[in-house]
Amino acid sequence: MTADPAFWTPVVDRVLRDVAATTDLGTTWRFQHRTTEPDVLRTPGLTLWFGDDGPGEWVVPDPVLELRLPRTRFELPDLRDVDEALLFLADRVQDHLVDELHGAWPLCPGHTHPMRPAPSGTGPAWRCPAGTGADVEVGALR
Structure with missing residues (x-):
């Protein structure tokens, strides 16, 4: 089953509020259903095309919902639990921003390491990995 944009919209908005509050990076986004995929394997500095006639496409068995940000995209799974979705997306966005910013994000107050998305008693939260x-x-970073 394909992920539902109506379910993911408030999840994306909430995670990207943290990006907007703590960086100067663009937070424009859109969903896209992908039903085909390029028949290509890419590695840095090298592109390998499969097939004799150049690039091709193969049909994805179930359409895939992608979240597209200015310089990346994420495949979104078919989830029904908001807390699970928030943790999933916060983790993916954090991985992207650590690479994009070449440093910790979100920066843990008083430390040099990033906070990590984790469950808490009140829902998904950014937590100091040292527990201090x-x-x-x-969605509430300032």
């Missing part, structure tokens, strides 16, 4: 700071609800 207060949790900040996902």
